[in-house]
Amino acid sequence: MPQTASCPGNLVQYASGLRATGDWTLLHHNRLRKTIGHQRHGHGPDTRELDLEELGELDTSGAVLLVELMGPERILDVATWAPEQPPERHALLVAVARAMPDSTLLPHRTRFAALGALGDIGRNIENLGRQQTQLLGFIGLTLASLASSLLKPRRWRLTALVAHIQQTGLNAIPIVALLTFLVGAVVAFLGATVLRDFGATIFTVNLVTYSFLREFGVLLAAIMLAGRTASAFTAQIGSMKANEEIDALRALGLSTMELLVLPRVLAMMISLPILAFIGMLSGIAGGAMVCLLALDISLIQFLDILQRDIPLRHFLVGLAKAPIFAFLIAVIGCLEGFKASGSAQSVGEHTTSSVVQSIFMVILIDALAAMFFMGMGW
Template sequence: MGTATISEDNNTIVAGGDWTLEHLNGLSALSKSLLQRVNGKISVDASAIGRIDTAGASILLELVEDDANRVMVESEAVRKLLAVVAKAQNATPAVEHKPDTGFLSSVANIGAALEEFREKSVALVGFIGLILSAFSRTVLQPGKWRMTSTIAHIEQTGLNALPIVGLLCFLVGAVVAFLGATVLKEFGASIYTVELVGYSFLREFGVLLTAIMVAGRSGSAFTAQIGSMKAREEVDAIRTLGLEPVDVLVMPRVLALLVSMPILTLVGMLAGLVGGAAVCIFALDISPTMFIVRLHETTTVRHFWVGMSKAPIFAFLIAAIGCLEGFKVSGSAESVGSHTTSSVVQSIFVVILIDALAAIFFMEIDV
């Protein structure tokens, strides 16, 4: 255990022995006893100390009021130890501020959200440019096309999604027809339910419902797949092999969705029309022949092309967002989950935003 005695001039404490954690209780008692017997500033002669650690250094510094310059030592290592402990003990503790829940906090949260939106928008635009650059680089080199991967993704995103897209659009078509018939019946205009179903599904609902389903089904799958590869460092392995991850992972998914989305949109439109026709036939006494004839007479083909023109745009954006969020994964399972959720939310938001802008545009040009 460490020892300490007061010199004859009562200005210096001579310390010796071992000042370590195992003797902490005894050293604390010794320090209190010495402080009661001395007055004013004193120095400590620690040249005779054998072993010392941070616990012993802390007790030693109590004798000199945390002033390491008043401790005389011969070892440079002990001097550095005392300096580090003194610095730690003299550090001002961080003041814990209570969170501001007032007006300024609300403004700060809005600013943070806008900044995050700006960063994500810039990242998405840059990633879209990267995809277009990769496409222009490989479009004239058929040897670099990854047809096997592309066809596999077409099956996953297109063929396997047909049942759920068809069922969803059929049910929504039936609901739209029910609502339209309920309102129009009061005006004696139930027959116009045919136009309501035709316009809504050919222009908006067919492509919009399909895009939302694809965003939740395929966009999230893209993020999870690439994110898992990022977590297992497979993306780094692709770079090590001299390949571009955008060419290997992104392009097949983008091309697959560009092929699948128009097909799914067409199926969604037809399913919605069938759902609306079923309601008209069984609830409004409109025969199948009358439904088809009226749909043919009142609904022009331009409504179909308005809806189909949005399908490739939605497909490209959903694939880009899904792949971009996958590359943002940091490596943990929690990160994969959070970025998958973010991918679905961003995709649905962008799809609805672009659809609203497209609706305004087509209305202004009278299409």
């Protein structure tokens, strides 16, 4: 029979295992934890054999100690090996076992560092798969909302679209132009340094124009927007969710996809091709400046080589990737904002995640596109 409420809890050894006696409550938590620590690091009987017949009062803190002592798998089967306990006590122990993380429940697993590392890898792969599944689902939801709203002009949010175009496109022109101009100058300088040994410095013009028309122009603009705009989208939507503004919109019967997601996605798809074009021009201008000052290649000669040797398809290949990059950046930024919870820490974590995911996806898609165009001979 359970003992009285005034009896302090204890862990007693007997012939075939351990016996929990007295009250396992918050009042006796510290002492019981020390007792469990001695038992775990000592050479006592197997903790899988535990007798609960003399257990007195039990609260959540005591249930946590029992789960730490025996492990979650054994506690989940408590109704089988401790049928004398009431059903509400079984329910408490099972709920605590399911709620506690495995890393605190089973400390003996940490003895094998290799197994722990494999477990971490498995969890990371599982989280990555779940993340990509959510992204694919959100892309489908975005495309479905876009298709339904295109046929209903009254539901277009033109004011929000123009405002986001200004935020994502117009305000980003100076930083994109400056960045690509400097990178173009660096690429031309490095190319001239290598080509000078072969007496082929004139091909620095081809190097700069090829690289910026096909890759650097759109890639640098997309990376800039991934860090600048995707983070802003996540922070804006995450803050709205923390302030329960999104719940208010849904309570009013308004579509959050049409109000929050579609204007941002369309604005990004309009802005990034323009920024990519500006980045191409700025990068080529930076290369032309280096050619003029360091290689004695005049601007007229630079433009003549550009017109004669560089086909138009390189420009079209680079510009064709911009809408795809823009769509992915905007969708990832909005999705991470919706995934944020009500805390400031969660908003910050998902903002960081949106930037990392956007840059990773941009580089991944760019690499796949480069291999595809190379295989097609474009």
